[in-house]
Amino acid sequence: MGSPEGAGANSGPAAEAARPRQIRPLPDTLVSQIAAGEVVERPASVIKELLENALDAGARRIEVRIEDGGIRRIAIADDGCGIEAGQLGLALQRHATSKIATLTDLEEVASLGFRGEALASIASVARVRITSRTAQAPHASLIDSHSETVEPAPGRVGTTVEVLDLYSATPARRKFLKSVATEAAHCADALRRVALGHPTVAFSLSVEGRTTLSWPAGDWIARALEGLGEDYQGAHRVVSRQAGPLSVQGLLGLPTASRGRADRQFVYVNGRFVRDRLLAHAARQAYSELLHGDRHPAYALFLGIDPSLVDVNVHPAKTEVRFRDAQGVHRALFHAVQDCLRTGAAEHPSLQSPQTLQDLAQAANPGLTAAGGAAGAMTTGFRPNSASQVALALSFAAPAGRPRPWLDNTPWADAMAARAREPEPGEGSGAEPGASSGDGRSASPADFGSPDPAALDAAQIPPLGFALAQLHGVYILAQNAQGLIVVDMHAAHERVVLERLKSELDRGGAAMQSLLITATFRADPLDVRIVEEEPAMLAALGLDLSVLSPTSLAVRGVPAALAGADASSLARSVLAELREVGSSRALAERRDDMLATMACHGAVRANRRLTLHEMNALLRDMERTAGADQCNHGRPTWIQIGVNDLDSWFMRGR
Secondary structure (H helix, E strand, C coil), X not given: CCCHHHHCCCCCHHHHHHCCCCCCCCCHHHHHHHHHHHXXXXXXXXXXXXXXXXXXXXXXXXXEEEEHHHCCEEEEEECCCCCCHHHHHHHCCCCCCCCCCCHHHHHCCCCXXXXXXXXXXXXXXXXXXXXXXXXXXXXXXXXXXXCCCEEEECCCCEEEEEEXXXXXXXXXXXXXXXXXXXXXXXXXXXXXXXXXXXXCCEEEEEECCEEEEEECCCCHHHHHHHHHCHHHCCXXXXXXXXXXXXXXXXXXXXXXXXXXXXXXXXXXXXXXXXXXXXXXXXXXHHHHHHCCCCCECCEEEEEECCHHHEECCCCCCCCCCEECCHHHHHHXXXXXXXXXXXXXXXXXXXXXXXXXXXXXXXXXXXXCCCCCCCXXXXXXXXXXXXXXHHCCCCCCCCCCCCCCHHHCCCCCHHHHHCCCCCCCCCCCCCCCCCCECCCCCECCHHHHCCCCHHHCCHHHCCCCCEEEEEECCCEEEEECCCEEEEEEHHHHHHHHHHHHHHHHHHCCCCCEXXXXXXXXXXXXXXXXXXXXXXXXXXXXXXXXXXXXXXXXXXXXXXXXHHCCCCHHHHHHHHHHHHHHHCCHHHHHHXXXXXXHHHHHHHCCCCCCCCCHHHHHHHHHHHHCCCCCCECCCCCECEEEEEHHHHHHHCCCCC
């Protein structure tokens, strides 16, 4: 006789699961509800799908109204082409669409919607009412998903879709929704994402009968700024580039206006908002050396590409895409963003709309009259020519009275050269900045190497102005047409040196400067081994290291750009990087990190006193150096304080 356990061995849930189950088709209602689970995640998903339908219909104005966060009611009205009365019933059927008809259409999707799933999926979890009228129809027609009958109704040309009592048919799904305020915020975000990609269409949002968002039709730059927020009105750059079949346009927030969250990053492919890891990685990589810490950039990027080269049929939500040439798209976007960001400080937006020279002169001297001052508006005509762009190195060691490389072929060369032979403060006369000159007048910056901006024509004033003084051994104060420039000299010089090192390495290796006196230091066996195994890599970086003993190394040459740096400290930092990376191949991938470390060690240090000539040299190099707005660690290198700001602080004119 079998045991009780044995008697029950062929019964119970386990046995039931082992038996083959019958295969049967799912009911249409259940199929639609399953599809709705992928398409209709929350009220914001409904808004996104209906907005895309409105845009596909050619709408020029779209109004969105929501109640109770979109849970009780969503109404979207457009002025598009409308739906014929005989077609309204098909609009609510699964996989019924007017946007594609053949496999060729599916491979070259040019519309935002194409599956014919959205309305049917929404109707499976809510009540849907569609009122539509074409230009040829004498009146509008209405269909209700509950009755599925078409009736005459009043209405203008276009379509109005109402979604009532979302998830009333599936109460379990409704429990996963957040508060009304949260869902309303998601609805606004969904509208914002769609609106950014279609600037020629007017959008409005009404929440509980009150208009909370209204965007008129306009140009894409204005729309992108509205999407990014007012913080980026004066802190952005415009990118526009064509790379083969890919076009890239957009607004890039400056790294100095980065955010703690990645919530202002919008990428569009052929007008479709996407969340694509490939594109996000390209943008992030382009910003990488300009961001500080865990900060995130803000941008709105619009990519245009032949529809046959991109697959949008990846996910039901249609926010993922695949490119036929993914690497090519990544490379094109990376270079477009990087090249736009890596401009000299002269290209900074805050320097593009200066005050008039007369305003500046009167701000400095209230008693100045129009007849006695310089007239005319300051322009942004300054651009370093090709000769000056090549001269990236700073000549800090050049004695007073010697030719200065930053003076060559620049509009202000003659003005500064006239002062170049005069002694610096402390040279001969013992004069100090601010002391009286021999003719009884107060000494000005021009007496010590910087011309007086009020005495120059507009075109002669460079964007970052002329140096005035050094503050606390850390900051450079300069006067330009807009007011006061404050420069972090170490951070700025660090960027200048880094870009020069990168340029030299790209041309075949950093130039090496042999040391008159060999620098030696103690090293551990691993550092010695690296010197023995990686001579080519070290030479490419401009370092000449040799082994003296199992515990000591000698530095016989350093990069020419870092001739004034501590040779032993520089060598130790480079070897530490090599030790961490572990191979030449990996080192090549981290080249910029290595060069940034070298530049940091070679940059001018705090508390080093600079002459005005040297300060001006740094300002000129910043103007022609890519990425000079940020140091190698993403911190800003300079700020602009306008004359209006100064007047406000001191309550002038009140």
